[in-house]
Amino acid sequence: MLIIKNATIHTMANENFQNGMVLIEDGKIISVGSNFEAPKTAQVIDAHGGFLMPGMIDAHCHVGMWENAMGFEGSDGNEAVDPVTPHLRAIDAINPVDKCFREALEAGITTVATGPGSANVIGGTFVTMKTHGRRIDDMIIDPCTAMKVAFGENPKRVYNSQKKSPSTRMATAAILREHLIKAKNYVEKQEKALENKEKAPEYDMKLEALAKVIRREIPLKAHAHRADDILTAVRISKEFNVEISLEHCTEGHLIADYLKEENLKAIIVGPTLSDRSKIELQNLTFETPSLLNKAGLKVAIMTDHPVIPLQYLPICAALAAREGMDEEEALRSITINAAKALSIDNKVGSIEPGKNADIVIYNGHPFDLRNKVKFVMINGQVIKNEL
Structure with missing residues (x-):
């Protein structure tokens, strides 16, 4: 004691x-x-x-997926050869002895959600884990926290360069819908098989992973910066009655009134301590968390490590407070709000x-x-x- x-x-x-x-x-x-x-x-x-x-809790990063001071050898976050990879699991790629875990821990970040990047329309599952340990299995809080999906520029850029679909926002949305429909049908067949095993569908690893989304066991973790991409993500989640967590939400402040109307699982804002490196970041501002919060929305702040080194999470919250966010609410954005966004607020x-x-x-x-x-x-x- x-x-x-x-x-x-x-x-x-x-x-x-x-x-x-x-x-x-x-x-x-x-x-x-x-x-x-x-x-x-x-x-x-x-x-x-x-x-x-x-x-402190970072509700969206890629620590252990892109390893410290390494190139291709330590880059395990995007399987950028197929736009649909829901069966990939972050737990199989994280290196828990990466130096960045120790730096984060010593800076007071004790819990993170980490997982695949945004090259693919459907990228695979995130994990929630503690930042202390040497074996990933001992650090895990939830091995399957959410299913990463991506809208906007990233899937377009990756697959246009390969002369493959998606190369437009239309195709990104269509590909996501197509596979959610397949997963919905797969789940319906599984349910019918409870009474008649002969009706059971043939096992499909990708659809089995997406079935968790259809059953509302996990949310879609939706990478979306621009206002129109954010609203597309919300639209599709409503079509399929699935939970969604909005990630990045860079232009969320431009549509805060519309977002207030939706029953969203979470809004996770960031990385904001970075440059406007692409078109969809042209409205990047530290006022976003404050404006969303003042509209009545609960906000978590993230680093998107390694975009912003994980240990600078409290700096991001401090800058949001400087730009108008209530100081205590800014602290909540990297503690209890982040925990609620990850459905682990009963633990941390x-x-x-x-x-x-x-x-x-x-x-x-x-x-x-x-x-x-x-x-x-x-x-x-x-x-x-x-x-």
Whole structure:
């Protein structure tokens, strides 16, 4: 048993504590508050007034898929020879000993969603994982978090260069629809086979992966920057009654009123700390999270690592706060909002009893770039302690 005392606690659960305490046992948070009795046998860590918050969460990156300081040998995020690869799984490509995991962990990022890139219309499944460990199987929270799909420039560029479809936005949408229809038919045949095994469809690895989307077991994780691509993604999700998480959402602020009308699983904004490297990024701005939030939408902020190095996630949130986002909401965008976007808010994202003891302590406010992470705990294990 361990207790952290003398902390300025931001729980991300609508209650903060000055001179607060957190009690931890068996990797879980047991109690949090200002004054409560702790067992005398508990190990004590003095935060010295430091800013204590939940471990930060990046809801969309590619860490371990494109390895640090490597070219082709460490590039395992896009199987860019077939625009439809739903059967690919990020868990089979991630290198957990990539240096970037350690850098992220020491900066206070304890959980990430990582997976395929956006070369393909359907790219494969993302995983949600902790950033500490040497074996991927021990780090996984959810091995199949979402199905990556992509709209806009990337699939067009990749397959136009190969003289293949899609080379237009029409084809991207048509290819996605075609395979969702196939998956829907596949699921219907499986359901009929529950009463008559002779009606069971022949096993299809791609359709089996997409069946999880049709059954609403996982959402589509939809890469879309431009406003029209965002709305196409929403349109298709409604046609097939599937859940969708909007990723990047660069021009989301231009259609915030329309997005407010939709029952979206999540809006994950970024990478914004980057240049306008292509046409669909011409309206890139750190005002996007603020404008979406002010329209009544819950926003998570992402790095898209390695586009932005993962350890700079809190800087992205700080810049969003500078451009008008409520400071506490900006903190939520890299903690509890990100956890909700990934459907893991029952485990991480806030300092509450029963949740994983993933805890970060700064020596000051995390949005002051002069301050540093002094303490990191993940699953109750102290990883870094410079208090």
